[in-house]
Amino acid sequence: MNKVALDDPPEIPAALVAAPVAARRPHALVGNTPVMWIGAPMAPRGRGFWAKLEGFNPGGMKDRPALHMVRCAEQRGQLAPGARIVESTSGTLGLGLALAGMISHHPVTVVTDPGLEPIVARMLAVYGTRVEVVGEPHPTGGWQQARRERVTELLGSEPGAWCPDQYSNPDNVDGYESLALELIAQLGRVDVLVCAVGTGGHSAGVARVLRRFNPDMTLIGVDTISSTIFGQPGGQRLMRGLGSSIHPANVDYAAFDEIHWVAPAEAVWACRTLAATHHATGGWSVGAVALVAGWAAGVHDPDTRIAAVFPDGPHRYFDTIYNDTYCTEHELLDADPPTEPDTIAHPAQRIVRSWTRCTRVVDPRQAAPIDGSML
Structure with missing residues (x-):
């Protein structure tokens, strides 16, 4: 049987060389x-x-810190296996925490306000995230302070729950x-x-x-x-x-x-x-x-x-x-x-x-x- 000799291997298309790696889990994206x-x-x-x-990114820029904050909290023992994550968000960090909770097996509750876009609220729910909407802004701290106070209430009602506190967490x-x-x-x-x-x-x-x-x-x-x-x-x-x-x-x-x-x-x-x-x-x-x-x-x-x-x-x-x-x-x-x-x-x-x-x-x-x- 004759063998075909190739002096030069076929050129690999540049698009394939630059292609992203195949991902087995969503956080790899x-x-x-x-x-x-x-x-x-x-x-x-x-x-x-x-x-x-x-x-x-799957959910936007805040996928990066969401994954990092959850990973660090787990390593320090601040976030126990299966414990709930509770955080205030206007939307983007919520999407990141939904991803982080999914891959690390933590239920997630996000506290937001009426300005959250309906498409984000619906996607968070589909991702398995519980969405709480505060009804009134804080007299001086606005919606953000109202959300943060509700987060404090939720943390107090569920022992072991953890808040990333994106505003002050290094x-x-x-x-x-x-x-x-x-x-x-x-x-x-x-x-x-x-x-x-x-x-x-x-x-x-x-x-x-x-x-x-x-x-x-x-x-x-x-x-x-x-x-x-x-x-x-x-x-x-x-x-x-x-x-x-x-x-x-x-x-x-x-x-x-x-x-x-x-x-x-x-x-x-x-x-x-x-x-x-x-x-x-x-x-x-x-x-x-x-x-x-x-x-x-x-x-x-x-x-x-x-x-x-x-x-x-x-x-x-x-x-x-x-x-x-x-x-x-x-x-x-x-x-x-x-x-x-x-x-x-x-x-x-x-x-x-x-x-x-x-x-x-x-x-x-x-x-x-x-x-x-x-x-």
């Missing part, structure tokens, strides 16, 4: 998310930034190390990092690791108007996923070089513009971060490597950001395209109502409230 170049019209022509597309911060190391592998270096700020976890965790490679890296924080995180007074907020009515302990104020506050209509414009021009888009945080990162691409030198974290994808926002009726009811479609932020010298200079930046970052727990005397 977390991480190794792509980065994508975002240029005009989000940035001036010829400029742009790299977007880390965390919506490629494991939340450490859970983003993988994201930072992926950025280094993908981009080589990062000169400017743009992050939304809610619990403070990913801005602190990613920046801390990236500064091991580039100590001079600039960190730009993105908040929403009516958020208390950086010294503005709290108020009713339309945007979810960033901002806060409390002061999370995980916010690393000293790490930030500047902060930006963004209004809902500006974030909607950015989300819809991303969808129409780049296909990659997401929720409130994505729009706000893209707006600021595009501006940063225009004011920094052309060779500055800018990375922005896009925490999720668009799917849960079909009834809000991508719903014309909703946006019309909330007057989110009539604003002119935002071009650049206003600037204030101190976070307490005045109450901001639209895109505004400040290069002085203070810890509001140690600062006086807005009264006009801070200048």
Whole structure:
């Protein structure tokens, strides 16, 4: 029988070489998310930034810290086998905890508020998660404080239940190390990092690791108007996923070089513009971060490597950001395209109502409230 000799083996298609590994369990799908170049019209022509597309995780960016916090609590003996996990969430961490509970055999209860999108509530229920909705905001701490107080009640009613406390748990911060190391592998270096700020976890965790490679890296924080995180007074907020009515302990104020506050209509414009021009888009945080990162691409030198974290994808926002009726009811479609932020010298200079930046970052727990005397 004749044998066929091959001088050169057949070439393996590049697409197969770069294919993700086969996953036997769902948590193996977390991480190794792509980065994508975002240029005009989000940035001036010829400029742009790299977007880390965390919506490629099963539930979004917070899959990473959810898995990490649960794993660490089990290793320390804080979370006993089969014990319930109870946490406050606006949605994304809830999805991550649903995944973590599923693979580690812990029942999960999430406490949320009426702003949770119906699709997220339904998916959490399908994943086997118990969803509790608080009925009224706290008089001073808003929905977040109301949720946290309900978490405390639930913990007291079920011995052995454990709360990750994403607002102050250092494991939340450490859970983003993988994201930072992926950025280094993908981009080589990062000169400017743009992050939304809610619990403070990913801005602190990613920046801390990236500064091991580039100590001079600039960190730009993105908040929403009516958020208390950086010294503005709290108020009713339309945007979810960033901002806060409390002061999370995980916010690393000293790490930030500047902060930006963004209004809902500006974030909607950015989300819809991303969808129409780049296909990659997401929720409130994505729009706000893209707006600021595009501006940063225009004011920094052309060779500055800018990375922005896009925490999720668009799917849960079909009834809000991508719903014309909703946006019309909330007057989110009539604003002119935002071009650049206003600037204030101190976070307490005045109450901001639209895109505004400040290069002085203070810890509001140690600062006086807005009264006009801070200048």
